[in-house]
């Protein structure tokens with residue numbers, strides 16, 4: 001297993017069969033698992049500064065770097081799935097396609113989300129992805145198999161959400177990644193992993209300054225930001241980053257899933273996950289308005305990757321959505337990594353404490 005000190009083990013392909021690697025929360029792992037394959041959610045280990053050019057998103061760049069490295073740290077993926085959710089990811093897909101022998105699938109996730117044609121396009125992409133997986137060595141899902149898998153994943157997500165108050169923000173992010181890397185046979189083990197994590201962490205310390213974190217993806221090596229919040233006396237009561245509950249799919253309707261599981265997948269993922277790339281952005285706006293108000297947070301930390309235009313636009317928007325003070329933290333903009341951000345977080349929490 002990969003060990004990302006000071007955290008615990010993240011999923012590693014060394015522990016599994018040939019994986020199907022994906023990055024975006026808009027790719028349902030249950031759909032990969034239904035083809036008898038091993039979903040493997042990639043969260044890059046560290047932001048890549050070397051070779052990165054002005055204007056490049058460190059997260060997308062590092063995802064591409066991980067997928068094209070020699071020797072391949074991700075083993076030899078049976079397939080790689082990237083999404084069209086932003087220009088930087090589209091470019092990462094082009095780079096990966098050109099530089100890796102593994103087959104690459106660029107999944108078109110429309111930015112617009114309200115029209116029937118956009119929903120139909122996402123459903124068509126799921127169907128196209130299924131054929132692609134079969135072409136890469138997967139099998140056609142058996143009758144009722146997808147619906148049964150969706151139920152098993154749903155149980156695991158419910159258990160993870162219930163455990164969240166007892167977990168550090170880093171541990172929740174690690175388990176979320178682990179869930180996205182489970183195949184059908186590993187979901188029972190995942191429930192045990194949640195219990196173990198809760199047992200090892202014990203009850204999180206009561207008190208502290210309640211904070212919400214909002215933003216895009218965070219590389220494993222950048223999760224020190226979350227530790228810094230907690231070490232400085234903050235408590236993350238809402239994680240609306242890509243490593244948090246914002247990017248969990250909507251709850252499953254088991255009855256509807258047994259009738260039409262692909263339509264349910266579309267509803268749970270495409271219709272429901274709010275993100276900065278979606279247009280209109282009212283899905284994200286409504287999510288943040290509701291959840292920030294309900295969280296009891298006293299401040300908001302916006303965590304974004306340098307050169308990410310989509311989340312940069314929210315530096316101004318957030319202030320208008322809620323009356324809370326907002327700290328803007330930019331990742332990947334200096335070789336010092338998260339050190340200066342850590343200092344600013346400490347000061348922010350000190351001010352909120354007064």
Ligand code: SF4
Pocket residue numbers: 057058059060085086087088089216217305307308309310311
């Ligand atoms: S952080 Fe922004 S630019 Fe980078 S991959 Fe995510 S949405 Fe794209």
